[in-house]
Amino acid sequence: MSDDLETKLRRALRPVDTDVDLAQRVLDALNDEDASAAHRSVRSRAPRWHIPVALAASIAALAIVGVQWRHHQYEEEGLRAREELLEALRVTSSKLDLAYRIVNSDAQPDSDNGGA
Amino acid sequence: MKASPTFVLLALAFCGNAIAEPAALLKLPNFDSLADKATESVNITLDASLLGLAAGFLDASDPDDAAVKDVIGGLKGIYVRSFTFDEPFAYPKADVDAVREQLSGPGWQRLVEVRSRKDQADVDIYMSVIDGKANGLAIIASEPHEFTIVNIVGSVDLAKLHKLEGQFGIPKLELERKDAAGD
Numbered sequence: 001m002s003d004d005l006e007t008k009l010r011r012a013l014r015p016v017d018t019d020v021d022l023a024q025r026v027l028d029a030l031n032d033e034d035a036s037a038a039h040r041s042v043r044s045r046a047p048r049w050h051i052p053v054a055l056a057a058s059i060a061a062l063a064i065v066g067v068q069w070r071h072h073q074y075e076e077e078g079l080r081a082r083e084e085l086l087e088a089l090r091v092t093s094s095k096l097d098l099a100y101r102i103v104n105s106d107a108q109p110d111s112d113n114g115g116a
Numbered sequence: 117m118k119a120s121p122t123f124v125l126l127a128l129a130f131c132g133n134a135i136a137e138p139a140a141l142l143k144l145p146n147f148d149s150l151a152d153k154a155t156e157s158v159n160i161t162l163d164a165s166l167l168g169l170a171a172g173f174l175d176a177s178d179p180d181d182a183a184v185k186d187v188i189g190g191l192k193g194i195y196v197r198s199f200t201f202d203e204p205f206a207y208p209k210a211d212v213d214a215v216r217e218q219l220s221g222p223g224w225q226r227l228v229e230v231r232s233r234k235d236q237a238d239v240d241i242y243m244s245v246i247d248g249k250a251n252g253l254a255i256i257a258s259e260p261h262e263f264t265i266v267n268i269v270g271s272v273d274l275a276k277l278h279k280l281e282g283q284f285g286i287p288k289l290e291l292e293r294k295d296a297a298g299d
Binding site for chain 2: 077078079081082084085086087088089091092093095096098099102103105
């Protein structure tokens with residue numbers, strides 16, 4: 001029983017030849033690790049100038065959007081004021097016209113009588 | 117500390133202007149009850165700043181817009197309340213009387229008072245005059261289906277307003293044609 005186990009262990013732990021490209025794969029893995037370490041290092045350094053630039057860009061974008069929004073609002077208010085002005089002048093003129101028509105229609109029979 | 121006579125005169129002149137200017141500005145009632153029953157309401161409040169803003173959106177190269185710009189040049193405010201009804205409606209007398217009371221004050225003169233039994237329409241036109249200069253206009257017009265109050269603050273030139281006839285839906289007053297026919 002123990003001989004059998006020993007035989008199995010020997011078989012399992014027997015030295016075997018490595019793959020031909022093992023060395024290459026190990027080297028590749030090492031290179032990959034170096035690259036990711038370098039990337040991590042870049043990322044750790046990035047905030048030093050990326051954050052202020054991103055902030056400045058955001059502020060500039062917000063300012064541009066704000067200016068455009070205010071311009072749009074100014075334009076809308078201006079056009080609304082223009083329409084209201086024209087409507088106010090139309091109403092005023094129509095009431096002056098009404099007064100004139102009444103005065104004129106009242107004066108009309110008199111002038112007709114005068115003429116007859 | 118004694119105020120110099122010049123300063124006092126300047127202050128009085130300034131106060132005089134400050135008091136004189138709003139004289140043509142009427143306190144218009146809310147007319148909420150009318151607005152609820154009206155099929156169409158026009159509620160326009162254009163103070164000096166809004167008039168200035170509107171003027172900025174008038175194209176001076178366009179003759180029609182230029183004429184409007186000319187009319188509003190001396191104005192400090194235009195206030196319009198106009199209500200149209202489907203059926204004849206009794207206007208709140210108290211509100212209208214409150215406006216008429218302001219128009220009976222100093223400075224206001226009634227230019228025109230027309231009553232038409234045929235059209236069942238009343239139109240009163242008032243002018244505010246200070247130091248011989250017109251600085252305001254008020255119109256109260258009531259018809260069976262329409263009630264309107266207009267208050268214009270500033271130097272109003274009716275002749276300039278007349279120039280706008282036929283433009284922007286402003287009706288033709290036909291004053292010149294009638295006058296010409298009369299001649």
